[in-house]
Amino acid sequence: MTDRAFSVVRAGALTTVQDLGRPGHAHLGVPRAGALDAPAHRLANRLVGNPGSAATLETTLTGCAVRVRTATTAAVTGAPCPVTVDGRPAPWGAPVRVPAGAVLDAGPATHGLRSYLAFAGGITTEPVLGSRAADLLSGLGPDPLAEDAVLPLGTPHGPPSTADAVPHPGPVAELLLPFLPGPRDDWFTDAGLRTLVTGRFRVSPAGNRIGLHTEGPPLERARPGELPSEGMPLGALQVPPNGLPVLFLHDHPTTGGYPVIGVVPERFLAPAAQAAPGTAVRFVRMR
Amino acid sequence: MKPLPVGEHGLLIELDTAEEVEALHAELLRRVAGGALPPPREIVPAARTVFLDGLDDPRGLLADIASWHIPPPTAADRPAIRIPVRYDGPDLADVAALWDVTPEEVVRLHSATEFHVAFCGFAPGFGYLTGLPEPLHVPRRDTPRTKVPVGSVALAGPYTGVYPRSSPGGWQLIGTTDTVLWDPRREPAALLAPGTRVRFVPQETTR
Known part of the structure; x- marks a missing residue:
């Protein structure tokens, strides 16, 4: 070595x-x-x-x-x-x-x-x-x-950068998660969709690199059961039977059968990596 | 066919049957190979859907895809492999009872079936193989095993699968193979990719 x-x-x-x-x-x-x-x-x-x-x-x-x-x-x-x-x-x-x-x-x-x-x-x-x-x-x-x-460790590539002024990020009081509805938003009632954007959610301690789990009011389903397994994107808001959305992070399973109510675009995911358990979460519908 | 937007760069295309999924998946690979479709980051076929992610123009594809002519899949243009199996699984007798045949007949029926990998998931290298007719579909076990040995050949619902590594699992175990399903140092790492045709070949039971 x-x-x-x-x-x-x-x-x-x-x-x-x-x-x-x-x-x-x-x-x-x-x-x-x-x-x-x-x-x-x-x-x-x-x-x-x-x-x-x-x-x-x-x-x-x-x-x-x-x-x-x-x-x-x-x-x-x-x-x-x-x-x-x-x-x-x-x-x-x-x-x-x-x-x-x-x-x-x-x-x-x-x-x-x-x-x-x-x-x-x-x-x-x-x-x-x-x-x-x-x-x-x-x-x-x-x-x-x-x-x-x-x-x-590998061989250094070049001189270290000196130009970057790195802002010291302050504590985040609330994690904002903009999302696009779908593909399975029709598996939820209008009340369930409303709960997602109006409910008070917090980051659950159960999270890991697979997903950020939330605590809050469960989302009401329009239909019970599961889907046949389908492809899952990074940033999926997957809703398991307990009704609480899980935000899929980078180690997420590639397929799954629980409905995805919305998807948080990748460019908004970095703050989710830094949201400690207990942080307030607000889901914001993009359109 | 029903295409649904997924986030900013994805499309989930819903289809009515597994055969339509197979046909669309093959057509997508053809179009990517032929340069007619810029390669998406991911093309993930599943039970009744194909998921595309990392598309440059998801709206354009959404508008266009319904007008595609999609020929039925032909077996000839897909790779075929043979997996030797010892039909010695602990659930062979239970499956025989569910099928209402003898264990020997389970071996005969299963090894006479031409399977194809409908999709992968659960673990790297785990393929969901279809091919068994509906009367031979079986439920998962009531109580999943905490440890299913690597190489276990197993049934659940319409699917046959081979565990690429030891893991918990609730499928009905009918046999064992020494074939390595997944080796990230090998090219390709996964023996079973969507579309691959598979035949199971009975081997003498040694234990």
Whole structure:
């Protein structure tokens, strides 16, 4: 193995290797996977001179810490968190020089859920179907980080970016989810559709990379039962029998039989990756 | 045919029968291969639908697709594979009872059927195979198993499936294969893709 690598000192609650995922395999039952907060993932890469497709670490709530074997440039974006190098404070949202043998620690998120750690050269675990992303539904890609695991890094691509001024995102009081109705909005009553846009929903703690679950008033159905399994898009608002919409995120199953009342376009999904349990959710009909 | 918009770049096309799904899926692949349709990011056939995502012009396709001439699918232009099976599954006797035949007759009927992969899902490499006539459709088990061994050949509803890896499952297990259904290091990773024709070939039971 190359010398360019890091070992995991503190794995955190759930830290996975992510890139832009493996689209184009849904017909084989393979989820797309990839960074849930794609803009934060791309930004972290840009800060260390990587292309957006390079693999980063996606943390969950508690961050993670790694010891690099050779000096490298790293950057932490996404959920704001305290960043240290061998215990000394380092900037969030900026390139950070990490000396050989030093520990880069991305601490617990001060708000939001998922931070992204990019390293110059990117994480170079073996790609599966063209992607290094960990897919937690089907188990493709690298396992979630475990203490003492060693992950290889690639050769740096170019100089780290200095131009980006990274705004520190403030806490989000309410997650706005614009959606287009359908394809199965006719499986709900008018009252059910109204509940979706007027009801007070919150992010449930049951969520994961597969879907953001909600708590709130159940949506009234116009017809019972299930559909024959059909293709499911990223951003689907699928409504299981309990009547509470689940927003499909990147590790979602490629087919399903519960009706999809609406779809949140991909460009609005990044904030959902950062909405902690308890955050208020408002669904806004786009047309 | 009923096309339904899905988000900003998707279309879900509803069809009346599995045969229409198969025909439309084949036609879509033909049009993509021939350059008449810009390749969508995903083309996902399912039981009664074909889902397209990542379309440049979903409205244009929605307006146009109903006027397409879609020929019935021909078996000749689809790949065919043979999967050797030991018909030794723990539910073989239950399936025989449901079919009202002997276990030997289950083996004969199942291995005489030409299946085709209607769609994939549930897990990477899991294909939903159709071909059994309606009287041979069986319900799922009342209590799903927490662990179905890799390579299990199983029945549920109109479908036959082969578990590409060990997982929980509620299908009726009639046999086992050593054929590797899914290997991401192999090209293609999935042995069963939508449209593939499949024959199960009985093997001597060794245990």
